[in-house]
Amino acid sequence: SQQGEEDPQALSIQEGENATMNCSYKTSINNLQWYRQNSGRGLVHLILIRSNEREKHSGRLRVTLDTSKKSSSLLITASRAADTASYFCATGDNYGQNFVFGPGTRLSVLP
Amino acid sequence: DGGITQSPKYLFRKEGQNVTLSCEQNLNHDAMYWYRQDPGQGLRLIYYSQIVNDFQKGDIAEGYSVSREKKESFPLTVTSAQKNPTAFYLCASSKVVVTRGGYEQYFGPGTRLTVT
Numbered sequence: 001s002q003q004g005e006e007d008p009q010a011l012s013i014q015e016g017e018n019a020t021m022n023c024s025y026k027t028s029i030n031n032l033q034w035y036r037q038n039s040g041r042g043l044v045h046l047i048l049i050r051s052n053e054r055e056k057h058s059g060r061l062r063v064t065l066d067t068s069k070k071s072s073s074l075l076i077t078a079s080r081a082a083d084t085a086s087y088f089c090a091t092g093d094n095y096g097q098n099f100v101f102g103p104g105t106r107l108s109v110l111p
Numbered sequence: 112d113g114g115i116t117q118s119p120k121y122l123f124r125k126e127g128q129n130v131t132l133s134c135e136q137n138l139n140h141d142a143m144y145w146y147r148q149d150p151g152q153g154l155r156l157i158y159y160s161q162i163v164n165d166f167q168k169g170d171i172a173e174g175y176s177v178s179r180e181k182k183e184s185f186p187l188t189v190t191s192a193q194k195n196p197t198a199f200y201l202c203a204s205s206k207v208v209v210t211r212g213g214y215e216q217y218f219g220p221g222t223r224l225t226v227t
């Protein structure tokens with residue numbers, strides 16, 4: 001059962017610009033996580049935000065969570081070519097298990 | 112180095128043959144997962160295990176089987192019953208949640224299986 005849905009499906013920006021990706025989900029969650037995947041590789045965990053949190057930062061990453069709208073956003077500031085990857089949101093149920101991944105946003109950062 | 116290893120990176124099989132994909136972790140995680148990823152798609156959960164000798168079906172378990180005889184190992188067998196087995200397979204592990212809050216998953220590098 002698909003839970004998270006990222007938007008947009010693809011995003012192309014210039015180096016130095018900010019990139020914003022959104023994730024919407026349908027049911028109650030315990031936590032929401034963002035992952036990055038470089039082409040043909042495994043996923044790398046970026047940030048976990050819990051349902052009682054509204055915003056988290058990690059370096060150039062900022063994640064917000066609005067449980068009333070069942071949505072989250074990932075902001076990458078001052079993007080670099082190395083940020084080119086697919087970004088996935090994943091929601092965890094009330095026991096923190098049963099992660100459900102969205103289809104991802106493909107980000108291209110042009111030099 | 113701690114982490115998850117999957118082998119092989121690329122695997123080719125003839126239709127009708129069973130094939131087993133390896134996943135090993137030395138992170139001392141109790142939970143392990145198998146996902147399938149098709150081109151341009153997200154991840155779909157095949158099986159997961161929260162403890163040795165126990166595992167649960169995910170969303171697309173048909174045509175797959177797993178075992179969890181050791182904490183470190185969670186091999187996935189793609190059987191001949193799987194109608195469309197060509198895909199990228201990812202293994203992951205995480206701590207088991209004992210309180211609400213959740214833990215991140217750590218992923219292996221993946222195995223790309225091609226069945227012809």
